Amino acid sequence: MSVTGPAGFRAAGVAAGIKDAGAKDLALVVNDGPRQTAAGVFTTNKVKAAPVLWSQQVLQERKLRAVVLNSGCANACTGPGGFQDTHATAEKVAEVLGVGAIEVAVCSTGLIGERLPMDALLPGVDAAAASLEATEQHGLDAATAVLTTDSRAKQAHRGHDEGWSIGGFAKGAGMLAPNMATMLSVLTTDAEISGEDLDEALRAATKVTFDRLDVDGGTSTNDTVLVLASGASGVRVDPAEFTRLLTETCQDLVRQLQDDSEGATKTIDITVRGAVSEADAVAIGRIVAEDNLVKTAMFGSDPNWGRIAMALGRAPAEIDVDEVAIATNGVTLYADGATASDRGEADLSGRHIEIVIDLQLGEHAATILSTDLSHGYVEENSAYSS
Amino acid sequence: MSVTGPAGFRAAGVAAGIKDAGAKDLALVVNDGPRQTAAGVFTTNKVKAAPVLWSQQVLQERKLRAVVLNSGCANACTGPGGFQDTHATAEKVAEVLGVGAIEVAVCSTGLIGERLPMDALLPGVDAAAASLEATEQHGLDAATAVLTTDSRAKQAHRGHDEGWSIGGFAKGAGMLAPNMATMLSVLTTDAEISGEDLDEALRAATKVTFDRLDVDGGTSTNDTVLVLASGASGVRVDPAEFTRLLTETCQDLVRQLQDDSEGATKTIDITVRGAVSEADAVAIGRIVAEDNLVKTAMFGSDPNWGRIAMALGRAPAEIDVDEVAIATNGVTLYADGATASDRGEADLSGRHIEIVIDLQLGEHAATILSTDLSHGYVEENSAYSS
Structure with missing residues (x-):
């Protein structure tokens, strides 16, 4: 209804x-x-x-x-x-x-x-x-x-x-x-x-x-x-x-x-918490959501968290690199400035992926909903008007 | 050498x-x-x-x-x-x-x-x-x-x-x-x-x-x-x-x-001129360069200039929609707030594409160099770390 x-x-x-x-x-x-x-x-x-x-x-x-x-x-x-x-x-x-x-x-x-x-x-x-x-x-x-x-x-x-x-x-x-x-x-x-x-x-x-x-x-x-x-x-x-x-x-x-977004083979929820402001949490979530290297890694079910670290580092937001923790599907892969677990421990083979970025600086959080970047997206969008 | x-x-x-x-x-x-x-x-x-x-x-x-x-x-x-x-x-x-x-x-x-x-x-x-x-x-x-x-x-x-x-x-x-x-x-x-x-x-x-x-x-x-x-x-x-x-x-x-960038089948030069500042010209060039809908259209050799208009409209820069002119490979497709030529007149089938955006507001210009978004990019980046 x-x-x-x-x-x-x-x-x-x-x-x-x-x-x-x-x-x-x-x-x-x-x-x-x-x-x-x-x-x-x-x-x-x-x-x-x-x-x-x-x-x-x-x-x-x-x-x-x-x-x-x-x-x-x-x-x-x-x-x-x-x-x-x-x-x-x-x-x-x-x-x-x-x-x-x-x-x-x-x-x-x-x-x-x-x-x-x-x-x-x-x-x-x-x-x-x-x-x-x-x-x-x-x-x-x-x-x-x-x-x-x-x-x-x-x-x-x-x-x-x-x-x-x-x-x-x-x-x-x-x-x-x-x-x-x-x-x-x-x-x-x-x-x-x-x-x-x-x-x-x-x-x-x-x-x-x-x-x-x-x-x-x-x-x-x-x-x-x-x-x-x-x-x-x-x-x-x-x-x-x-x-x-x-x-x-x-x-x-x-x-x-x-x-149902174009070409999506994965739905990705990016939760940013511990931010000094809600605006910071949204800015970081968005920059990770829009990053083609993160999106293609997710398409490949690849827990390549280095790309998430790269993406969040270019956000217009307050971060302390040594405080950030990055988890995918419940497995913390990066914490205290270095690798926390082997990336192989995070299974991203299912359709839904949870990325959690804990900035450990403040009390604010936001979740951005996104998808992967697949061959289907490229296919669909390279032939839309013609 | x-x-x-x-x-x-x-x-x-x-x-x-x-x-x-x-x-x-x-x-x-x-x-x-x-x-x-x-x-x-x-x-x-x-x-x-x-x-x-x-x-x-x-x-x-x-x-x-x-x-x-x-x-x-x-x-x-x-x-x-x-x-x-x-x-x-x-x-x-x-x-x-x-x-x-x-x-x-x-x-x-x-x-x-x-x-x-x-x-x-x-x-x-x-x-x-x-x-x-x-x-x-x-x-x-x-x-x-x-x-x-x-x-x-x-x-x-x-x-x-x-x-x-x-x-x-x-x-x-x-x-x-x-x-x-x-x-x-x-x-x-x-x-x-x-x-x-x-x-x-x-x-x-x-x-x-x-x-x-x-x-x-x-x-x-x-x-x-x-x-x-x-x-x-x-x-x-x-x-x-x-x-x-x-x-x-x-x-x-x-x-x-x-x-030689990953998966590129096209090189795209995006020139923004008539901007009120060089920073504005760069900001607009960048947002168009990073836009996946523009990049996939270029991969498809598709002069879908509406996506260029959409992308520049979200740039943090001064624009007057009715003044903007958009040309691809020398053919002005959008001017005076409406379609200027049929998109079919712009031939984007070659490897190199020139996009020129004339804001007609000021004297500043910048050219951003970019590429298309292809299946090759998705392929290469969905399997990098694994």
């Missing part, structure tokens, strides 16, 4: 003909209320796609009636014409739903630098609007219509004892190093919550979930996470409790993104 | 048994003077190998009689025992040459986290000292003995009209993103120059050569570039003229490093 899990939402996913071969490529998620509270976080890349610029603008009101999403084209680096296409998409959705365009967010994902085929997209909006329903299947259709190189839909749903829930879907398989956030995700809830609290909860949740996934360092031009609250449960939530459940839902989606 | 080109130098390269299979693995370069002026630049990685710590210390005197280098073991992350091994190596060289250990620099390259096999290394020093000569072949032997995954020796030599010259060798094939400098290089000259001028010239030359090579972002624990001046030509050089020729020699070596 995903966006249609909470009460007050309908969804649809159709094949509009933006992608070749009749695959679903247009999704619509509608909030029927009674409330239409919303919040969003967006890519930090200076190069922002037209739909990001549009959605950032409409989100200033913290109110959304609908989100329209397409795959097959990112509508990024497309100039004023591309922005007009996004605007026209929102206008079209507004027209068929009888709402204002300012209440419609737009998300796009796919190849950068191509214009949207509007002659396919606009009729697709009609088709999507005509098929809107609140069923689980319709939620899955929407989650499917946003996929690009993903191999499967990513959905999550969490219920709360007090009678409300949070649902969501996400897509993302490459160009995946959110900050914030290298993919598209739409979350829904029937909780009653103020726009300010919703915004704060979303920022808190994404900071420790989507922002800690780093597959290839590639913060994209289109990253967007939106949360829509219908208030349909009639339950006014405690913001802290809402943040907790939202974080859990986001983390569920992030685990699915990690597992 | 390399380090034995300039007058006053002898070299040797022998198989000491540090590597398996009888490959050359120990090099010695000796400065017979009359002067022994020297300078060095070292890795900026916080994790520094024992030989780097040692050589930084001895270089404070700006005087070197000899450099001893080994491949097959980096002697990094080896604790106090590893430092003692480096010290003992310098002592051994000092003893056989009849000089002070404080006049001997040590360089190591190879796997991180392993101790040096001193029972092979120390007899190797005797063998190397016994075979020291000033011939071209002996220079090549030394250049060969430092190689790891390199497929060939890298040597350079430049003569000056006034009767002096500069020679050098370098090694480096992976973990290659100097700052300063992801590899080992020894340069020699028979020019007469003060220690201060030599140091300044080396810093100026490496800043625009070795520091602008970025294959995989992996600044290593052992990076060292040394320059030794014998004064044997009897010519007192103009420092500016010396810096010019030293830069040319370094650039020659860097081009060889770029061309």
Whole structure:
């Protein structure tokens, strides 16, 4: 179950003909209320796609009636014409739903630098609007219509004892190093919550979930996470409790993104602890996550911890080389400035690998989720646009 | 010709048994003077190998009689025992040459986290000292003995009209993103120059050569570039003229490093111009050079400029998206905020690719040299230590 899990939402996913071969490529998620509270976080890349610029603008009101999403084209680096296409998409959705365009967010994902085929997209909006329903299947259709190189839909749903829930879907398989956030995700809830609290909860949740996934360092031009609250449960939530459940839902989606990222044969969790600040822990985790020599060693199931030491030594963070301890899958390989165990003692042959770096300097920690660098990644990404 | 080109130098390269299979693995370069002026630049990685710590210390005197280098073991992350091994190596060289250990620099390259096999290394020093000569072949032997995954020796030599010259060798094939400098290089000259001028010239030359090579972002624990001046030509050089020729020699070596880097099927020059500062130009060039999505697209000969736009947008530098122009192999693909030419017009099928990013904001420029990300890189690096 995903966006249609909470009460007050309908969804649809159709094949509009933006992608070749009749695959679903247009999704619509509608909030029927009674409330239409919303919040969003967006890519930090200076190069922002037209739909990001549009959605950032409409989100200033913290109110959304609908989100329209397409795959097959990112509508990024497309100039004023591309922005007009996004605007026209929102206008079209507004027209068929009888709402204002300012209440419609737009998300796009796919190849950068191509214009949207509007002659396919606009009729697709009609088709999507005509098929809107609140069923689980319709939620899955929407989650499917946003996929690009993903191999499967990513959905999550969490219920709360007090009678409300949070649902969501996400897509993302490459160009995946959110900050914030290298993919598209739409979350829904029937909780009653103020726009300010919703915004704060979303920022808190994404900071420790989507922002800690780093597959290839590639913060994209289109990253967007939106949360829509219908208030349909009639339950006014405690913001802290809402943040907790939202974080859990986001983390569920992030685990699915990690597992399905391009070419991944390993999922790698890099935990940095004993840091003087959380920022230091994140910086070190990220630099290890993005290091191609670490990533290829992990692909080869090779506990070559020297590469981890090399990578962390170039992080903009406080470290004391003689204090650092490095463990892989529970075996400490480096400690007190020298080899602690023979690397052969760490078995990295399974799909999941845990790297733990203990700086032994402070009290802060963070875990970055990553993957290996495989032939599959190279294969998939050397032939994407052509 | 390399380090034995300039007058006053002898070299040797022998198989000491540090590597398996009888490959050359120990090099010695000796400065017979009359002067022994020297300078060095070292890795900026916080994790520094024992030989780097040692050589930084001895270089404070700006005087070197000899450099001893080994491949097959980096002697990094080896604790106090590893430092003692480096010290003992310098002592051994000092003893056989009849000089002070404080006049001997040590360089190591190879796997991180392993101790040096001193029972092979120390007899190797005797063998190397016994075979020291000033011939071209002996220079090549030394250049060969430092190689790891390199497929060939890298040597350079430049003569000056006034009767002096500069020679050098370098090694480096992976973990290659100097700052300063992801590899080992020894340069020699028979020019007469003060220690201060030599140091300044080396810093100026490496800043625009070795520091602008970025294959995989992996600044290593052992990076060292040394320059030794014998004064044997009897010519007192103009420092500016010396810096010019030293830069040319370094650039020659860097081009060889770029061309021979692990798994490279393409050499890629990324020129960033119109930047508000040189630092901005370098930062953008580097982030594009390290981006796996750009690198895999280049491997596929795919002018997917959207990935270049994505990468530069995440650089810590000043950009105006609507002003940026991106060209590959002479064809402008993106300008004025939108597609400028069909990507099919840029032919990237050859081995060399030129990416030019014009920010159109200022007067500064820099070129970063890089390579693609290929199956060969993944293959080579997934099985290095095991």
